[in-house]
Amino acid sequence: MIEPVRDSLDHCVKCTICETFCPFSQVTPLFPGPKFVGPQAERYRGAGVSPDASVDYCSGCGICTQVCPQGVKIAEINSQARAQLWEERGIPLRNQLIARPSVLGRLGTPVSPLANWALQNKALRLLAHRLLGIHRRAPLPRFAGRSFQRWARRHRSPISRRRVVYFHGCGVNYYEPAVGEMVVGVLEHNGYYVQIPPQDCCGLPLQSNGNFEAARAYVRRLVANLAPYAREGVPIVVNSTSCGLMLKREAHEILGVEDDDLRAVSEATYDFCEFLLLMHERGELRTDFRPLPQTVPYHAPCQQRGHGIGKPALDLLALIPDLRVIELDADCCGIAGTYGLKKEKYEISMAVGERLFRDVRESGANLAACDSETCRWQIEHGAGVHAVHPVELLFRGYGLDAPAPAGVSAR
Amino acid sequence: MTYDTVVIGAGLAGLTAALRLADEGGRVLVVAKGVGSTHLAPATIDVLGFDGGPVESPAQELSRFGEAHPQHPYASLSIDLIAASIEWLKTRLPAFGYRGGLEENFVLPTAVGAVKRSAVVPETMAAGDLRAGGRFLFVGLGLKDFFPAYLADNLGHVSADSAVSARAIELETSPGGEADVSSVGFARRFEQSTFRNAVVRGLAGQVERDERVGFPAVLGLQDAGKVWRELEEKLERPVFEVATLPPSVSGIRLFEAMTAAVRKAGGRILIGQTVTGAEASNGRVEAVVVQAAARPTTYRAGSFVLASGGFASGGVQLDSYGKLREAVFDLAVSHAEDGPRFLPDYLDEQPLDRVGVLVDNGLRPTDGDGRPLYENLHAAGATLAGAVPWREASGNGVSLASGYAAAAAILESDS
Numbered sequence: 075m076i077e078p079v080r081d082s083l084d085h086c087v088k089c090t091i092c093e094t095f096c097p098f099s100q101v102t103p104l105f106p107g108p109k110f111v112g113p114q115a116e117r118y119r120g121a122g123v124s125p126d127a128s129v130d131y132c133s134g135c136g137i138c139t140q141v142c143p144q145g146v147k148i149a150e151i152n153s154q155a156r157a158q159l160w161e162e163r164g165i166p167l168r169n170q171l172i173a174r175p176s177v178l179g180r181l182g183t184p185v186s187p188l189a190n191w192a193l194q195n196k197a198l199r200l201l202a203h204r205l206l207g208i209h210r211r212a213p214l215p216r217f218a219g220r221s222f223q224r225w226a227r228r229h230r231s232p233i234s235r236r237r238v239v240y241f242h243g244c245g246v247n248y249y250e251p252a253v254g255e256m257v258v259g260v261l262e263h264n265g266y267y268v269q270i271p272p273q274d275c276c277g278l279p280l281q282s283n284g285n286f287e288a289a290r291a292y293v294r295r296l297v298a299n300l301a302p303y304a305r306e307g308v309p310i311v312v313n314s315t316s317c318g319l320m321l322k323r324e325a326h327e328i329l330g331v332e333d334d335d336l337r338a339v340s341e342a343t344y345d346f347c348e349f350l351l352l353m354h355e356r357g358e359l360r361t362d363f364r365p366l367p368q369t370v371p372y373h374a375p376c377q378q379r380g381h382g383i384g385k386p387a388l389d390l391l392a393l394i395p396d397l398r399v400i401e402l403d404a405d406c407c408g409i410a411g412t413y414g415l416k417k418e419k420y421e422i423s424m425a426v427g428e429r430l431f432r433d434v435r436e437s438g439a440n441l442a443a444c445d446s447e448t449c450r451w452q453i454e455h456g457a458g459v460h461a462v463h464p465v466e467l468l469f470r471g472y473g474l475d476a477p478a479p480a481g482v483s484a485r
Numbered sequence: 486m487t488y489d490t491v492v493i494g495a496g497l498a499g500l501t502a503a504l505r506l507a508d509e510g511g512r513v514l515v516v517a518k519g520v521g522s523t524h525l526a527p528a529t530i531d532v533l534g535f536d537g538g539p540v541e542s543p544a545q546e547l548s549r550f551g552e553a554h555p556q557h558p559y560a561s562l563s564i565d566l567i568a569a570s571i572e573w574l575k576t577r578l579p580a581f582g583y584r585g586g587l588e589e590n591f592v593l594p595t596a597v598g599a600v601k602r603s604a605v606v607p608e609t610m611a612a613g614d615l616r617a618g619g620r621f622l623f624v625g626l627g628l629k630d631f632f633p634a635y636l637a638d639n640l641g642h643v644s645a646d647s648a649v650s651a652r653a654i655e656l657e658t659s660p661g662g663e664a665d666v667s668s669v670g671f672a673r674r675f676e677q678s679t680f681r682n683a684v685v686r687g688l689a690g691q692v693e694r695d696e697r698v699g700f701p702a703v704l705g706l707q708d709a710g711k712v713w714r715e716l717e718e719k720l721e722r723p724v725f726e727v728a729t730l731p732p733s734v735s736g737i738r739l740f741e742a743m744t745a746a747v748r749k750a751g752g753r754i755l756i757g758q759t760v761t762g763a764e765a766s767n768g769r770v771e772a773v774v775v776q777a778a779a780r781p782t783t784y785r786a787g788s789f790v791l792a793s794g795g796f797a798s799g800g801v802q803l804d805s806y807g808k809l810r811e812a813v814f815d816l817a818v819s820h821a822e823d824g825p826r827f828l829p830d831y832l833d834e835q836p837l838d839r840v841g842v843l844v845d846n847g848l849r850p851t852d853g854d855g856r857p858l859y860e861n862l863h864a865a866g867a868t869l870a871g872a873v874p875w876r877e878a879s880g881n882g883v884s885l886a887s888g889y890a891a892a893a894a895i896l897e898s899d900s
Contacts (some may be wrong), residue, residue: 091524094669094732106665139758143519143798322779340779355486382758382777384486384514401748 079151079327085144086113092138092148097406101425105131110140112148116155124159131409131419132156133426134282135376153281153328160284168207172412173288179221179248186219209420213409213455215249216445222251224439225379226270229258234267239303241296241321241343242273243314245447253447256469257313257346262371263472264353264360268309271299276320277329282411293325294333296337301335304342313346313463315378316411322381345378347445347464351386354393363471365396370467371437373402373430373453375446376410387445387464394471400437404430407444409452424456431456443467487513488753490895491500491773491786493760493813494800496522497881498866499792500743501570501888504577507750509896512684514784515752515764516775521798522867522884523740527702527728528581528718529610530571530885533559534590534602534878543567543604544587556819556839557871559879561846562886570889571605577651578742580710582608592616594623594651595703596631596729598639602723602878609704609713612697613725615640618648622696624653630730631701639785658686671703672734675712682819685719692722702726709738737880760793760813770862773813788861788895791842791850792888795867801840811842811868816850816858819843819870834876841870847894848887861898863891 091171092108093099099107111129118125129152138148160169171178182189192198192212203210222242238261246254258268277292300310300321312318321343325331353359374385391399408414408429414423434442434457442461444450450461469475488511492503495517507513514544532543533550540546544564547670551560559567568587575583578887583605585591590602592615600615633653637736640651658671658680666674672855674680692698704726716724718881728735744754762780764772772785793800793813802812807817807826828835842850842864849857850864865887866872874880 081584089525090667090732091520093667094524094737095520100670100673141520142757143521145518145799319778343779351486379757380778382775383782384753388753389486403745415705417566420892 079147079154080116082147083113083116083151086146087144089143091141091143093145097135097137097408097426098133102131102422104128104422108132108148108152111155112138112151113146116151118433119158120153120307123162124155127159129155129159131422133406133413133423135406135410136380137376137405140379147327150328151361157281157284157286165283165285166207168416169283169412170285171206172343172415173285174275175244175248175279176275179217179244182217183219183221183248186217190216203417207417208415209417212415212420213451214415215245215324215451218249218251220251222247222254223270223272225251226256229270231258231262233267234265236266237308238266238268238349239282239300239308239310240268240270241273241300241310241312242270243312243317245314250447253313253463253465256463256465256474257311259474260465260468261311261474263474264350264358271303273299274344276317276325278316278320278324279412281320281324281329282413287420289327290325290331292335293320293329293331297321297325297333297335298338299339299399300339302339308342308415310339310343310350311346311349312330312343312449313445313465315345315375315381316448318343318345319377319380345381345383345386345445347390348381348383351389351466354390360472361393363394364473366394366467366471367396368441369400369437369439370402371402371439371442372440373404373407373434373444373449373465375444375449376406378445387443391443391464392465393462395466397467397471399443400428400439402430402433404433406430407449407452409448411448414452423452427452427456434459486514486782486784488512488784488786490514490515490788490790491784492790492792493755493773494792494794494798494866494868495520495740495744495754495853496792496794496798496866496884497739497743497788498884498888498891500740500747500866501574501885502790502792502892503747504743504750505573505751505889506891506895507747507752511762513747514676514755514786515747516755516758516760516773516784517640518757518793518799520740522754522796523733523736525731525733526880527610527733528607528735528739528881529593529601529603530583530605530881531602531874531878532567532587532604532882536877539600539602539790540590542587542589547587554871556843558869558887560871561844562890566890566893567882567886570886573889574605574885577746578739580742581738582710584608584611586890594621594636594640594699594727596636596638596727598643600640602641604882607709609709609726610728611725612700612723613699613727615649620693620696621649621651621699622651622692623651623653625653626658626671626684626701626703627655627666628668628701628703628729630663636727639695654688654691656684656875658683668701668703668729668732668734669706669737671701672706673704675703675705676707681712681715685716688720692693693722697723697725698728699725701729702733703729706734706738706741709735721769763814764861768858768860770814785802788898790864790888790891790895791862791864791868792866792891793868795841796837800868803837809840814850814862816842817853834873838873838876841872842868843870849892849894863894865891
């Protein structure tokens with residue numbers, strides 16, 4: 075698969091449409107733009123050393139590939155070039171560290187009060203800034219102190235003929251287990267028996283940080299766990315849009331993984347909102363929503379758009395009475411997973427997100443919605459407005475947050 | 486997913502159809518392989534600028550032109566409809582301050598100092614009209630592919646017999662210390678008052694009292710009207726924009742304004758997805774299939790607009806066997822007779838120039854006998870056969886009018 079990606083550069087007609095959209099080259103001269111770094115510079119790569127290092131300032135948001143009228147896989151070419159660059163130069167310790175959320179999660183969860191204190195401590199953050207290169211103001215998540223997997227092991231999903239597998243990812247497991255519980259709650263409310271097999275990281279952060287070998291090992295292990303369900307015809311639902319895209323496309327297209335397990339898992343994988351909207355199309359989604367009289371600006375993350383499924387969250391949230399959702403026009407929040415955590419990239423990341431932060435603030439709402447966890451943390455950091463996954467609004471809309479009346483089970 | 490209308494293509498034709506339908510309350514999806522023509526062409530509406538010689542008034546020439554070219558889109562679009570599409574655009578996008586109409590063409594300078602005739606132009610370009618003659622000052626900013634001295638000199642040759650005189654000035658701007666700033670980069674800087682003030686200071690005392698001042702069309706992205714008015718005020722001279730080579734900032738403004746309007750009207754826009762096929766039965770298109778990540782997705786709709794463009798956008802394709810086809814519905818294309826595919830002279834009218842989809846008066850693609858193939862499929866823009874926009878100066882005119890007409894046909898069949 076690597077070659078078809080690279081070969082697509084021959085379709086580049088140098089129209090520069092990608093350059094006009096790139097959120098990163100707009101705010102920093104350190105990234106000369108997707109066309110220069112991608113289809114153009116790629117001709118100088120191959121045997122021998124990478125001609126220049128500016129490709130490291132590409133965030134991998136993928137907007138260039140989406141807008142290209144000729145089908146050039148610009149972002150994918152750049153991801154592969156970045157991996158080649160770091161293979162030559164050796165991956166810095168910081169990039170190895172922040173690219174392993176499940177390792178960090180296992181270390182931080184048992185000592186979460188201490189870990190969270192350390193992550194908020196100005197002196198320690200300054201130390202991490204200087205020694206590791208993790209920007210002292212970057213939005214790092216807080217450990218929940220309990221893992222979602224632990225909740226899942228005790229949770230008994232009501233048996234139903236309709237079955238779904240939930241791939242929750244590292245964000246839910248260590249930082250936002252409540253989001254995972256709401257995903258399960260909404261699926262069960264709609265009559266699904268939810269299975270939650272043991273699982274680890276999909277390898278996406280390692281891919282973004284140029285460590286393809288480790289990323290491939292992670293994703294292979296994950297799909298080996300999920301493939302038996304896929305082969306039984308059980309859909310796999312993911313609420314993290316970037317991890318979902320890894321399974322649907324990037325492991326194959328960017329990492330070049332050719333694997334029957336991956337193929338089976340890819341075809342069975344659905345974004346959470348995509349899955350619910352498909353149910354609604356079939357007339358199977360419950361619409362017993364109570365009114366939520368509030369205004370919520372919605373931002374579709376870049377990786378969500380990479381799914382090519384439109385913005386199903388908008389259609390789902392429209393089912394909730396009195397809920398007014400504003401579709402935001404800004405392209406990118408700037409965080410790009412781990413990009414905005416880095417000392418040399420934090421300011422760039424904040425400049426990219428500026429328009430989104432402004433639009434969120436100007437909406438006057440005290441709550442924003444966005445499908446991706448790192449983007450939510452960035453929106454909260456940049457706009458100062460609490461950001462939730464759309465599932466939280468659906469969960470509340472269904473009334474699942476209220477204690478069930480006596481004798482009636484809410485789930 | 487199910488929509489009232491699925492529009493394939495996000496150029497001016499597709500977005501016009503989508504916006505009109507969304508404004509009427511239709512559930513509309515625009516799906517496009519990528520962003521296209523809007524980012525390459527200026528936001529002027531060129532209806533008819535050249536037909537063997539310069540056209541001064543499209544209104545006077547259009548009916549004769551349609552009769553002379555029975556397979557041209559203008560042969561099936563009435564003058565009233567073209568005029569209505571222009572009025573609609575003016576009203577729907579008031580921020581552009583569009584001026585003009587079918588009665589008389591503006592004559593605008595291009596970046597290389599040629600002239601181009603446009604029926605309708607954004608207010609930011611109107612003062613560049615060369616018809617009344619006069620003195621013009623062209624300002625360079627260090628933007629690549631925009632050389633004001635070259636422009637001014639060429640313009641002197643092109644309009645030797647008119648009363649146009651032109652000169653050039655080059656400002657040292659180097660915004661942000663960058664070596665290579667694109668037109669979009671300059672447009673973003675023009676939205677900052679410090680940059681505008683520096684430009685005004687750089688021109689202080691350099692503009693003659695009777696000169697009009699031309700800038701490359703980079704006067705802001707979001708709020709060009711405001712930037713343009715401020716420059717006119719501070720320079721105390723008429724100011725105008727000259728369309729640049731791609732990327733076209735004025736076209737980007739058009740794309741941004743129209744997509745934002747479509748979204749605001751409740752439409753959905755899906756860019757980056759290729760429509761790979763369609764499902765049809767009983768003379769109706771039922772659905773189109775899009776290759777999303779991991780699996781194909783089917784979008785059903787009551788009507789469909791094909792505005793996928795011509796060769797440049799992949800809407801019409803020529804395969805390695807020399808076979809020509811329309812890419813989504815595999816429609817037969819016209820002007821595809823056997824014979825040489827290319828003529829040796831670059832400026833010759835090429836055999837493939839007019840290739841496209843033939844349609845009936847409701848813009849429905851037809852079979853060989855002129856009967857519509859599907860009752861709910863309409864084609865618009867560069868997908869249509871018969872036009873040679875770069876020769877006729879008819880680019881956005883055909884797209885706007887046919888996009889508007891496709892929406893009209895759908896609204897009519899619904900009522």
